[in-house]
Amino acid sequence: MxxxxxxxxxxxxxxxxxxxxxxxxxYSAPFNLLNDIFEARFTINENHFALSQMRSxxxxxxxxxxxxxxxxxxxxxxxxxxxxxxYSLSKTFEDELLWAYYADSHRGFCLxxxxxxxxxxxxxxxxxxxxxxxxxxxxxxxxxLLDFFESKKMxxxxxxxxxxxxxxxxxxxxxxxxxxxxxxxxxxxxxxLKSIYFGCRCDSRFIKLVMKVLCGRGLKxxxxxxxxxxxxxxxxxxxxxxxxxxxxxxxxxxVENGVPYxxxxxxxxxxxxxxxxxxxRRLPDCKNIFNADLSVNKGTPSNxxxxxxxxxxxxxxxxxxxxxxxxxxxxxxxxKSE
Numbered sequence: 001m002x003x004x005x006x007x008x009x010x011x012x013x014x015x016x017x018x019x020x021x022x023x024x025x026x027y028s029a030p031f032n033l034l035n036d037i038f039e040a041r042f043t044i045n046e047n048h049f050a051l052s053q054m055r056s057x058x059x060x061x062x063x064x065x066x067x068x069x070x071x072x073x074x075x076x077x078x079x080x081x082x083x084x085x086x087y088s089l090s091k092t093f094e095d096e097l098l099w100a101y102y103a104d105s106h107r108g109f110c111l112x113x114x115x116x117x118x119x120x121x122x123x124x125x126x127x128x129x130x131x132x133x134x135x136x137x138x139x140x141x142x143x144x145l146l147d148f149f150e151s152k153k154m155x156x157x158x159x160x161x162x163x164x165x166x167x168x169x170x171x172x173x174x175x176x177x178x179x180x181x182x183x184x185x186x187x188x189x190x191x192x193l194k195s196i197y198f199g200c201r202c203d204s205r206f207i208k209l210v211m212k213v214l215c216g217r218g219l220k221x222x223x224x225x226x227x228x229x230x231x232x233x234x235x236x237x238x239x240x241x242x243x244x245x246x247x248x249x250x251x252x253x254x255v256e257n258g259v260p261y262x263x264x265x266x267x268x269x270x271x272x273x274x275x276x277x278x279x280x281r282r283l284p285d286c287k288n289i290f291n292a293d294l295s296v297n298k299g300t301p302s303n304x305x306x307x308x309x310x311x312x313x314x315x316x317x318x319x320x321x322x323x324x325x326x327x328x329x330x331x332x333x334x335x336k337s338e
Contacts, residue, residue: 001115004112007108089175105201111195189285
């Protein structure tokens with residue numbers, strides 16, 4: 001799924017954002033500093049919050065004690081939620097209000113990520129929550145609590161209600177949240193960033209600066225504009241000013257001896273595997289390639305997929321996958337530039 005992050009602000013904010021882009025980092029903001037004052041607000045019907053599933057095996061007086069204790073734990077947990085970090089994303093890149101509020105009145109930019117790839121770097125107790133918009137505050141039930149305490153999982157109804165519910169007034173944001181155990185900076189897989197959209201009023205000098213900082217990443221660039229005779233925005237493809245240049249100051253990653261080891265029957269794919277290795281060793285986070293071959297989990301015998309495994313600069317084991325069509329395109333592009 002494609003998700004989008006709107007950014008913009010004064011020079012210091014833009015400088016910070018460019019540094020984060022260059023370093024492949026996202027900032028998971030403290031939950032209690034989000035701009036909706038009704039975050040994590042919920043209701044409890046204490047008269048009916050009596051762990052109904054246990055009534056048949058627990059005496060009434062004991063049940064009241066358990067009920068009071070459980071409510072106390074719930075409120076303490078609600079306080080701890082403020083320590084979580086939130087990276088807010090949207091499912092749309094063309095919402096006028098999001099450009100106005102979060103991208104400096106259309107002077108900023110919008111990042112496009114592939115969510116599944118963005119989540120391949122394990123963060124810290126992370127959870128993806130599509131925000132639910134409703135008229136009334138969420139009501140926490142005994143079932144929600146029992147489910148949470150039994151499963152010990154972040155991805156339960158309790159957290160979805162407390163962290164992923166907002167008023168209908170925010171519905172236009174179509175928000176998806178990455179929730180982390182703590183706020184702060186987190187690394188992401190560079191290839192999860194796919195495109196950058198520049199606002200209608202974005203300065204051309206800033207656009208060139210972004211392209212320069214991220215040259216060699218293979219990103220797509222778009223410029224937003226007002227669609228004729230409508231109250232809608234549309235995107236227009238922008239030429240990369242630094243197309244064909246390699247990633248800034250990138251030293252090619254090492255490839256271990258014996259890679260690729262070609263199994264019998266795969267000889268006709270040697271060119272494709274070597275092209276995939278060449279692509280991956282230029283990635284900004286690639287340190288050492290230790291395996292490359294045809295994938296047994298992706299693709300088909302008639303249309304195989306090539307995979308490359310590597311160690312990233314921060315010690316993580318990563319995999320990249322490429323179809324033969326993508327590798328053919330890259331090979332043709334490289335041949336033209338030589």
